[in-house]
Amino acid sequence: MSDIVVTLGAPVPVYEQIRSQVAAAVAVGTLRPGARLPASRDLARDLGIAVGTVQRAYRELEASGVVISRRRTGTVVAPAGTGTTPAGGRTSVPPPAGVVxxxxxxxxxxxxxxxxxxxxxxxxxxxxxxxxxxxxxxxxEVS
Structure with a gap:
């Protein structure tokens, strides 16, 4: 998961940059169910940001059903079909790559x-x- 890139000082908060990149990787299948995400401390160190920033991104991902976090086993991508759509409905099919x-x-x-x-x-x-x-x-188009 070293593909995460953040832009400090961007109008989009850093936690949201992390959250959206992980969610997109799950949606297109780059991250598969059961894949382990880096520990918060490790990712924060690699990106040069505060641990709390990564933890917030992970909490939001967990709240939306994208990942599951466990104290001893870390954070992993949730099984397919456990995520929710913004409207609160369940989804099990990632969007086609063309849509992304x-x-x-x-x-x-x-x-x-x-x-x-x-x-x-x-x-x-x-x-x-x-x-x-x-x-x-x-x-x-109308002719």
Whole structure:
């Protein structure tokens, strides 16, 4: 799990950078169920950040069902199907790699345009609020 990279001083808090990278790695299958995450102290030392920052990221990941933390055995990726969606529903299927790539492209484009993370989330929430039968129409060009 040495693939985690944080940018100190970025508008996104460091704990959220860690949380989102771990969640994305689980979602695309880079981290499989049962995979052990580095100990909080080790990851904090490697990244040059406070242990509490890593612990907060791990707590949030555990609260959303992405990982399971045990005192003696450490933090591991939860079994498939134990995570929750933002709406509170259960999910067992990771998003397709293309969807993850599009989400990353959206974030990159939005940040380049000067949008805040909250503004990007508002855009996504608005798209999710679109009725499913209209979602297919939104991407179509009208001739």
């Amino acid at each position: 790539a599009q989400a990353r492209a959206l974030v990159t484009d939005a940040r380049a345009a000067g949008l805040t993370d909250d503004a990007v989330l508002d855009v996504v929430r608005g798209a999710l609020a679109t009725p499913r039968d209209r979602t297919a129409e939104v991407g179509r």
